[in-house]
Amino acid sequence: MSPLAERIRPxxxxxxxxxxHLTGPGKPLRRMTETRRLSSFIxxxxxxxxxxxxxxLMAQGAGQxxxxxxxxxxxxKDIKEVVAKAQTNGSLVLFLDEIHRFNKSQQDALLPYVESGLLTLIGATTENPSFEVNPALRSRARVYLLKPLDEETTRRLxxxxxQHPEGLQARADPEALNLIxxxxxxDARRALSALxxxxxxxxxxxxxATAREALGSGTLNFDKGGEYFYDLISALHKSVRGNHVDAALYYLARMVEGGADPLYLARRLARMALEDVGLADPNALRLAMAAKDAYDFLGSPEGELALTxxxxxxxLAPKSNSVYVAWKNAQNAARKHPDAPIPLHLxxxxxALMERLGYGKGYAYYHxxxxxxxxxxxxPEALEGLKLYQATGEGWEDKVRERLKALRARFSHKRKGNPT
Structure with a gap:
């Protein structure tokens, strides 16, 4: 007997x-089937x-x-066989599952036939087409985003x-359906397999009890290296940046429970300490390095408390991206003025030759x-007056902001030749 998901397929x-949002009245896929005019999409x-x-269903609805x-x-080779069949039939629909697995040359092989209309391409992918599908092919196929089923929709499924004639002849307790x-x-397939x-x-x-046994322990939606993995780390980073400690802890726990490498998480957290806390709290980076060392020393599960x-x-730390912005500004300045002459006195x-040429001459030692x-x-003269770093008003930077302002005013005053 075929699996339940196949037996009750719509x-x-x-x-x-x-x-x-795609199949309802007036929505894109519904309109295509109603007009029987199918275009390529992913x-x-x-x-x-x-x-x-x-x-x-789309091919069936279009009668193709x-x-x-x-x-x-x-x-x-398989594409050529499909093309030959399409040339015999006049046209057909090619459903290419996991289209992101095709390399550039394989995707390019589809282009002329999709463009001519000989093939109507329906691609399927779990990965972001912006990164995994060639721009030329992507421009010839609309991209439609499918959403994970929410709990209520999964329960309906x-x-x-x-109740389906080809479905299960079984009775289910409501709490078991809720758990599944x-x-x-x-994931509809996961739900039906567990059922x-x-x-x-x-x-x-x-x-x-039987629902719990069927589900086992592998129920976390997690793919180390997949799109969902990076969605989770993005959510963790943005929750930390946004000062939402509860959300940050939740996403950390999801990643740890899902099997993320704790040292990868430690590296990302150190990045957050630098990029988003920065000099608003200089202790943040020290604590990040200490957390990494603590995990190295303790291992799991005790070391996870260091990450927590x-x-x-x-x-909860005050936030500043001033160092991050200053570095970007400095990179841009260096790229714009890669050869600006360094003042001789610096x-x-x-x-002896360099000394005669004036290297180091007149340098004023601060102390x-x-x-x-x-x-x-x-x-350099071309960059005189350039300001790359701006202190924020958070944490430690609030204390140095006035000093920075005073220092810059003093540099400007002295550079104009004022004696005091």
Whole structure:
């Protein structure tokens, strides 16, 4: 017998659960089927959101033959075979699952046939097409984003599976359905597989216990290196930056529980200490380095407390990106003026010739001549007066902001030749 997800696969758009933003009245996929005018598009979304089902329904609704390939094991030879079939038939729909697995040359091989209309391409991917699909191919295919099913929608899907003629002949406790809907985290295939296994374990009765057994421990929606991984680290970073300690702790826990490398997290947290806390609290970087060392020393699970302490500290610390901005400004200045001559008095004079040429001449050593030091030129002449760093009003920087203002005023005053 085929799997439950296959047996109850929708036969028309009205049976599709979720993705109403694409399949509802007046929405893009609905309009295509109603007009029977199918154009190339790419379905981008997490696993179990209905990409394969929608591709089949779209071809069926347009009355066109569909050929399905997986980019995992297909190649240019397979594309040529599909093209030959399309030339015989006049046209057809190519459903290319995991299109991001095709390299540039393989994707380029599709271009002339998609452009001519011989092939209508429906691509499916879990990865961001902006990075994984060639711009030329992407420009010929609209991208539609599929959303993970929410718990209520997943619950409706499970109930449909219990009522469907080809579904399960089983009874389910409400709390068991709630658990499966929650643990599936938007993946319809995962939800249906767990439901089918729970029914088998319970011999036709799906209880909370059989649902837990069916789900096992691998229920975290996490793919180290995939799109979702970077969504989580982005959420953690932005929660720390936004001073939301509870959200930051939640995303940290999700990443740790999902199997993220704690030392990778320590590196990212050190980056946050530099980029977003910066000189508003110079202790942030020290604590980040200490947390990394503590994890190295303690290992898991005790070392995870060091990361937790660091996240709490960073989220609650005053924030400043002044150093980050100053560095970007400095890079831009260096790229714009890569060869600006360094003032002679700032140059080193290790040889007699260089000394005769004026290298180091007239340099005012601050500790011996503070006034002369403020009067001398430091930046190349073309960059005189350049201001790259601006202190914020948070934390430690609030204390140095007035000093920075006074120092710059003193440099300007002395550079204009004022004696006092």
């Amino acid at each position: 036969t028309n758009l009205d049976e599709v659960v979720g993705q109403e 379905l981008w979304g997490p696993p179990g959101t209905g990409k394969t089902t929608l591709a089949r 033959e569909i050929v399905a390939l997986s980019a995992v094991n297909a190649g240019v 499970l109930e449909r599976a219990l 809907a929650q643990a599936a985290m938007g 089918e296994l729970a029914a088998s374990l319970g011999e036709g009765r799906i209880t909370l 302490e660091l996240v709490v500290y960073l989220a 140059r080193n004079a290790p040889t 011996d001549d503070p006034e002369g030091s403020f009067a001398q030129q430091y930046l």
